Amino acid sequence: MHLTATRLGRRLAATLLVGAAASTAALAQDDDLLNQLEQTPQTATPELVEATFKGLRLINGHTVQTPGQGTLAFLISHRFGALNSGAYNFFGLDQATLRLGFEYGLTDRLTVGIGRNSMEKAFDGFLKYKALRQSTGPRAVPVTVTLLATSALNTLRITDNVERTFGRRLTYTYQALVARKFSPDLSIQVMPTLVHRNLVSRATEPNDVYALGVGGRQKLTKRTSLNLEYYYLVPATKPSDLRNSLAVGFDIETGGHVFQLHLTNSQGMIEKQFITETRGNFFKGDLFFGFNMARNFTVRAKEGFRK
């Protein structure tokens, strides 16, 4: 009797053990299935690093971003008057300069844009091409490089003794925008720039002005970021009484819009104006408050989707 009970106990224990082992095996196998799937070697593909910046503009100047194929971006930019212009001018809010612009992504890389500025009644147009895209994976590319060529036409009626031919009213800017997204939050951009002015005020003034821009963004939350932009004028070609353009901005993104609020010592919103016509001293209150607003429209949906 006693013996049988022990035997029974042993058998029970053995059954329990086997059962436990089986269930562990089942669990392990279950785990394995997902692990197997994740571990099967795949042909690794390079992955593009997207959204280096939220907007098409860093503050005044362009970012490496392009709207993407079939997307039309509408940009409204404002700069108010100088902050130190006194209470009579309501600290600059009485005056405003405006730029309206359209940019269209012909392909994911190539963009064309046009704009109209109240300052100098200038029209501007540009071509922007994303030549290199930052990517991870095999043959990773460390930076995104976008090339930008813009021209601006001053259409002010000017009555002085210099004849303003069409050519003399034109200014060209060439930029290589080089950016790297270091982390989801931090992106830095460097912008070597050449501004060519067909007409200058004095013979001693350079027609070609070289500048080096640096800027970046640091995200504060998922949908806001702090931006900085600085253009250093190369001394050898620096026109007289100009200052380097400095700007501090704050981006807010809401669904299809990007709002950018900023303070800068440049009142113009096109390259020739903020790089080669900035005279304000940022630290002496020659500050312009401004904002950019961008709205994207999908003109042509990606292939395979209903409009």
Added chain:
Amino acid sequence: MPEAGAQGKYQTRTGTVTFFSTSILEDIEARSEQTAALIDLQGGQVAFVIPIKSFQFKRTLMQEHFNENYMESEKYPKATFKGQIQNLDREALAKGLSQQVQVEGDLNIHGVTKRVQVQGALELQKGSLLVHAFFSVAPADYGIEIPLLVRENIARIVSIKLAATCESVSQISAAKP
């Protein structure tokens, strides 16, 4: 040999997952064709892995926001599901009949794991296992925040459709050398 066919493992790397969000203001649709699936008919287990960045949207900005703001795909690059088929009829499957199945398992999206029940269908056709499933997910359940401003644009419940054609694993390995 259909009997043998209803036993082994089946795998794909090119399954399609589509999701739809329908609201008064906006319809959002995205598709990934890089869904990996591994199905073990012997043990009745299934596993799925979807790279989040593989989802394609009709608007580039939507895709950017999806990755940057909602799914945080840099932090959570994959969505996974592993589950157990509750009512697998291997014989019917071996006969080439479409099988309605109930799968229970863990769905991991945006770093959050939830126990879910999913209805699906399995069918063996010419040695391939066809997998279909249609189910819904509430973004809020997976810690995906939708800001007030766009709350009307994004549905509270997102419908998900899965279609995959899985090949027998033994066939794949046999074909390799």
